[in-house]
Amino acid sequence: MKKLLGDRVLIELKTEETTEGGFITQVDLSSIRPDDFTKGVVFAVGETENEDVCERLDALNEEDEVLFQYGKPINVDGKNYMLVGSGDIVLIS
Numbered sequence: 001m002k003k004l005l006g007d008r009v010l011i012e013l014k015t016e017e018t019t020e021g022g023f024i025t026q027v028d029l030s031s032i033r034p035d036d037f038t039k040g041v042v043f044a045v046g047e048t049e050n051e052d053v054c055e056r057l058d059a060l061n062e063e064d065e066v067l068f069q070y071g072k073p074i075n076v077d078g079k080n081y082m083l084v085g086s087g088d089i090v091l092i093s
Helices: 051-058
Strands: 008-013 016-018 024-026 037-045 065-069 072-076 079-085 089-092
Touching: 008 065, 037 079
Parallel strands: none
Antiparallel strands: 008 037, 008 079, 016 024, 037 065, 065 089, 072 079
């Protein structure tokens, strides 16, 4: 089992979106620019002793949908994720 450390969040990118008309479209992940806001689903949440950061991480749960800015693409066990600092998450839904 892998354990995420620090104030980081592992996010699985949403690769499909549904339009207002009900059509499912594929999101082109290569078109994401660093200054874009990106949607994803929380896969794992890190742990830290820092009290300020701890409050942000406690607000997150696995499978929460989030909107974030900035992140580092990584591959874990053959799946693509974004490694995001907790401070770069701007919305939890």
